[in-house]
Amino acid sequence: MKNKFLLALLLMLTTQMYCQTSKINEVNTFVLRNSGAILDKNKDVDGYYFFYMMDKLKKGKREFAIQLLDKNLVEVAKKTYIDDKNTFLMKSSFNNQGMMFAMANFSKEKITLLSYDKQANLTGTHEIPLESKEIKYYQLQQASGDFNVLFPVEDKGFIFNKLEDNKKIGYSLKYYPTDGGKAWTYSSPEKSKEILSINPIEVNKDVVVALEFSRPNLLSRKVTITTIVIDVNTGKLLFEREYSKSNNPRLITNAFLNNDNSVVFMGEYFKNGDNIFDDRSLGLFTEIIDFSGKTIKENLITWKDDVAKLMKVKEVSKIKDKGYIYFHDIVRTNTNEYYAIGEYYKKTISAGGTALAVLGAMGGGVGNVGATNLTITDAVIFKFDSEFQLKSIKEFDKGKSKAPSYDFGSPQLSAHTMSALGYFDYEYTQIDKQNDRFYACFIDYERLKGEKNKSAFKTIIYDEGELTEDKIYLSNKDKTFKVLPGKVGNVLLVEYDKKKKEINLHLEKLNIK
């Protein structure tokens, strides 16, 4: 999901009733540095933040304001913060006990963590110095999308994901408790010859589940994924499980913690020797591992046999007339059914791109840059029972969209790259644990015969065992709309009135038909 909140609202201090002259107005027009939704791991919105530069102070300092809106768009706090001029709000997080903000200043080589309690009082600051190499990697990781730099542990604390300038680049997870518990740091080996990074994906009151990615160099596609489970109270490693190219290569899409001290990993599996980013998978898997690292159960769903019973599988992982499936997320319901959410894609030749490539080659250029597209079509959802047996596959019509693609070789690798760059139509999946629902959101480029093409925000909703759709068109005669994540079951509509030149923000419930 593109976690960017594309609003550039310049708010004035509303209490200043008499700022009449243009000079005073000018001074009070504050510059919005960045803004965003405060999301939890289920993509439920806890609130929204806006980060403004308010005032220029001496010695390169600036006065900033962190404005916070609750999940219903009510402004609940506007806090002052003074720091160096290049500071930006990197990430904000809420854990029910308080908030934490990661304020980054790469020119001063530091990240400052600010903690606020439930009364909106600043309760602590943690300054984390950075090396220049670490900054470079932070910038690269941020550009690549969903990078969990700050992860909330509900009712317990926050985990900060720090990159480390070791022999090669490494990481450390720094835990800051908010419940009076003990702080800890879990670090990768300093002398590792591989580039190591980590992404926490699931947490409860006992453990943190994270995926460690290891590669020899930055551009290498030889990636080893290690699942790591850490005791959240002590920071001690409970177990790790490696999936390498030669040993059970697996692409993990999601993980779920069970109440019986076990964790379920889900994703696609490959044959030994295959590259998880380049090659076609053999199918989907679930693997349940207990906290000692022992596999309790494993289920495999093959394209060849299992999926082929329900769809025309042309060749391994390729569906007839449709192409490949890119799985964005796998959701587990409260009844332990699983739903894998994906989109069809195929590599297509771009006419314009071919011409450019020919011209490029004639001019001494190399290769077929820009000659291919990734064509994205319908959404597809695989339903599995609690034993991970494939029960049904449902397709949802969606207009064709094309992502400009460099030719990376395999369609799979192109798809991974396009996904990281946000070129798929998939936006995000929000999970409503309380009502046992999920909302998988896409952009749909509708192409109807005899009508002008229309874009819509399309949501596939799971409720009471059924999958239904809701749709919000993104423009009409007078207005354009942007749809952003909202509190669970809702979206935030940013409505722009073209005639009145007005922006109206309102939350709307997604409708279960």
Added chain:
Amino acid sequence: MHFTNQPHEALYYQKFIIIFLLFNCFFCYSQKRNFDYSPRNNDSIESYIKAISQKKIQKFQGRHQKEITQIIEERRVDFLKSIKDSTYIFDKKINSYLNSILRQIYISNPQIDKKDFYFFINKSPIPNAACYGNGIFTINLGLFNIIESDDELAFIICHEIAHYILEHNDKSLLGYVETYNSKENKKKINKASNNRYGRRQAVSALVKDLSYNFLRRSRTAETQADSLGFVLLSKTKFNKSAGIKALKKLDMSNEIFFATDTQIRKHFDFETYPFKEVWLNKDETLFDLKEKADDFALDKDSLKTHPDMPIRVKELEKFYSTENAISPSLDLKEIKNIVAERSIDIFIDISRIDLALYQVLTLHNNNQIEETAYCNTVVDILKKTYDLKSSHRFGKYVSPVSPFSDEKYLNEVRTFLHNIELKNIRKIGLQFCMKYEKQMAQNPDFIKTTAFFYKLNP
């Protein structure tokens, strides 16, 4: 926002609450009627507003004429636009009642130069009245909900006329223009604005200072208008203690508005589809706060446009300390009836269905609404909620619940309306229709809405 564009807000005090006071309304809501939002004599109103604006411009000959002319012109255009936007209602009965009060004030105070006066009725439910300083006065519909006697309304009108006589608007306008054009202030503004460092802080301090001076003047003006208003009222046969009573009531407003339990569960609990408590679930908040934590806010007390009510009451009590029991006239009873009756329609028209539902439920609980009107209004509200939610427009019209709001029972209604989903509304609508189907068998509106909900529940 221009300070002088804000009319003096007599008897309305800062907190922006939309209110309904229903506990003293002895009326019965019967059938739907619509207010007229367009004046029959639109051309003559336009000419009148043009004439009074010209007159005001001519009054300010000399220094700062350009700025003042611009402000007056902007106000003229804004006011005409607000008429076109259906901000005002034109109702014979309300106007006739208002004129009867005005006549008595004018007869007893022949010195009042009333030839430019025009009283507009604003459809706003906020209890408020305003003097624009050019002869235009506005009385909000919400004011009729809280006054209990002709005397109280007479005091409020006298207070507004006092603002006109004392030329508070003109003084305020001139004060504003002179303040911002004074050499000293220009110098201060320039200095603060040109600060290389700490500009916002310097400008904030300056704004605070200037605001304080304006507001101090405004507070003085309110006290003066109370005094002169009291003098004008004293000459009439209206009860003099009405001013004290009106002020005290307004002071209590925050505690009494929306203090009536709508008993929402009772209205939407059906044998085959019981009320679900989750419909009233509140959202978790980021902070546990009673008010916004704002490091940039100016001192709120120093920014009140009106002095505290107890101080104003104390000042009035110097003139008249007895508080007599006053009962509403028959005319006022009828007006209050009309206002309460038609407010529901106004709210539905502007899609403020939270306010409409709050009012219809409380009226029903107090047996102040006919069963037919209650049934039709509730199903209308449910249908409108369904339509708005289907087209993803509900949140545009119905405010979210603020964690700082003390409008407990209105918030309960809002929470209910926000939380119910299409599938719930389909069932609630049908169950409600089925419950009243027999007794509404002859009502074509109800039959039509019932058919709508039957269709949604195949």
